Amino acid sequence: MSSRADLPILELSGVGFGYDRDAHFISSLSFSILNGQFIGLLGANGSGKSTILKLASGLLKPSAGQVTLWGKSLHQYRQKDRAKLISYLPQFLDMHIPFTVRELVSMGLYPYDILPDMTAEEAMELVGLKEKSDIPLAQLSGGEKRRAFIAMTLLQGSGLVLLDEPLVNLDIKFQLEIYRLLRDLQKQKNISILMALHDMNFAMQFETVMLIKQGSILGAGTPEEVLTKDTIRDAFDVDVTVRKQDSGEMIISYARNTGERLQD
């Protein structure tokens, strides 16, 4: 007998979508996200990562196929009800908005009439910004601003979090901090996360990755299964070597000269 835990939270079935410049940018895309999965979405610039996240969040409507959330069409949900189940953090954020950290983070509670378990104070503490809660966002560093937006998204309390390149423009320390924060939260609260990123070595930290090319899935599974020399060449049009360290970690090295194919 199937339980709610076995059901996919979100399912894209035969989804098609196009822009003015490319009417069939995405065609027949199908995948699902299960409860508690943390998936890294990888692909070259323009491969469709952001479009897929926007389709999954309901921001874009598919021209074909359907997106279902807990078995019901995403676009049949009331806006507030949908916001309690899915949160989406876009790649491009206005870092000059005039709010303080507390004001911004508290907006994560907007979908609720009755306040959920987590408070804005706890969300700010989670991302290490409690001491700066009354400081205007404009006065924070780039990494702190991004952490404040992530705190707002987490406070929204949805079971599925969609993040579009949340690590972009952050140095490696903040990248790791934010990744570990998300991974810990995902494990503690059993939420599901679909996160777009472009650093393949960073993707090795994920349990599951999905590699995208021109709106289609080239592969999905563990990083070792998906990120091979051939799939990376196909997706990014670069040659790499993929090596396994003695510790078991996978390392991807790029060719020294762009466009020059490495010889085995």
Added chain:
Amino acid sequence: MPSVKITLLIVVSLGIFFVSLFLGPTLISPFSPDPIEKEILFSIRMPRVIIAFLIGIALGTSGAVLQGILRNPLADPYVLGISSGAAFAAALSLLSGFYILGKFTLPLSAFTGACAASIMVGIFGWKRGSLLPERLLLAGIGLGFLFYSAMMLLVSISTSEGMRRTVLWIFGDLSMADWSVIPYGLAFIASGLGISLLRAKALNALILGDELAHSLGFSVQKERLLLFISVALMTGASVSLGGTIGFIGLIIPHMVRFFVGANSRYVIPVSALCGGGFLCISDLIGKTLLSPMEIPAGIITALIGSPYFLYLLRRRDVFQG
């Protein structure tokens, strides 16, 4: 929440409203007014102060809302061309001497012009099922120039006696205020203010950007349209009550943010009251300074407000809270 500063701003604004009733070219005793003072207070002073306060509320609120929905700190109620549409229609009726509705002719013409301009701006700003901020702004600027030029053309070729009145009205004129226009002005301004207050959370979300507003559970198209309608109602009503009074919609929300932060749930009501108080004091100065001659309130708002705003700008970046 900066509750002390909010309380102070509210008390000062309401204080100015009450003081304006008793100060002016004729000083009126609040405790024992004689019959002439009573007549001045109830027939002239009170409707004028109420209308000034209502216009200030409308302009302060409209500015706060527009700067949010257009995501542009330079937006104000007049940038959308609504006031130029109202001014053109009002000038047309003043200069043509077309007074079929008596004293209601001017406010009604202005309100009709404001509605027509709002609809035109809305049509030009609409694309892909939504009002787009950049299109709205550009459509407003374009139509605003068109209406303004048409109005100036009317003024320049006219030899009518209505010309002086038209010019005064362009700069904001409260000298013709009376009780009869207050109920309808109050209805439109209260409706617009009510919508803005009820949608303050949505406005905060729109300031974050359309994608985050969607993620937080708001219908971006619906919220922007509702807030645009609230601005159109308030601007149309305010222009028809007292002409085109500049500066308040642009600057008051920035001044308020400087004191109370950027949260629209505080910025909207405080901008409304501060806008009201600011126009009352500007009108008080305008009618008292060179009495019996009157300086249009719109000129005083700019003369007092601009230096104060520049002083604030030097002290802190008000655009960033």
